[in-house]
Amino acid sequence: MRNRRESMAIGASSGNTTLISSETTITGDITFTGQLDIEGTVNGSVQAASGDAVLRVVSGGRVAGEIKVPHATVNGKVEGDLHSSERLVLSEQAVIDGDVYYNLIEMAAGAKVNGGLRHSSNVADDLAAKREAKAAEATPSS
Numbered sequence: 001m002r003n004r005r006e007s008m009a010i011g012a013s014s015g016n017t018t019l020i021s022s023e024t025t026i027t028g029d030i031t032f033t034g035q036l037d038i039e040g041t042v043n044g045s046v047q048a049a050s051g052d053a054v055l056r057v058v059s060g061g062r063v064a065g066e067i068k069v070p071h072a073t074v075n076g077k078v079e080g081d082l083h084s085s086e087r088l089v090l091s092e093q094a095v096i097d098g099d100v101y102y103n104l105i106e107m108a109a110g111a112k113v114n115g116g117l118r119h120s121s122n123v124a125d126d127l128a129a130k131r132e133a134k135a136a137e138a139t140p141s142s
Helices: 122-138
Strands: 017-020 026-027 030-032 035-038 040-044 046-048 053-056 062-064 068-072 078-079 084-089 096-097 100-107 117-118
Touching: none
Parallel strands: 017 035, 026 040, 030 046, 035 053, 040 062, 046 068, 053 068, 062 078, 068 084, 078 096, 084 100, 100 117
Antiparallel strands: none
16 A cells, blocks of 8 residues: 555656556566556566656565666665666665666665666766766877
């Protein structure tokens, strides 16, 4: 059952909500728009088709595969890399076995990440590209 904190989570969109219930297992990749609530199990990648999409992996929910979404709230288990281009919330029961790529992150006490945390944003990517270009110019060629 969802708790109050999960229902008030980021970007709760009206309508266009898809639910994978607790007794359901999906095998295969999912591409979605709107909001996707995972209470069951997904064996495959999950990807958003729009920039305002919201993924919620609630307590008891599990994703075994890569996730690429703008907004996500996780209070279940993710086995694979998680990419959140806008905002990521890791709640108390979240367990991530993989690397987390985020722009903005909120992590509650008790959340576990068994992998790396990597900040990524368009600004940071642009700065890194400029540094690499400057370093390439400074390196003398033989």
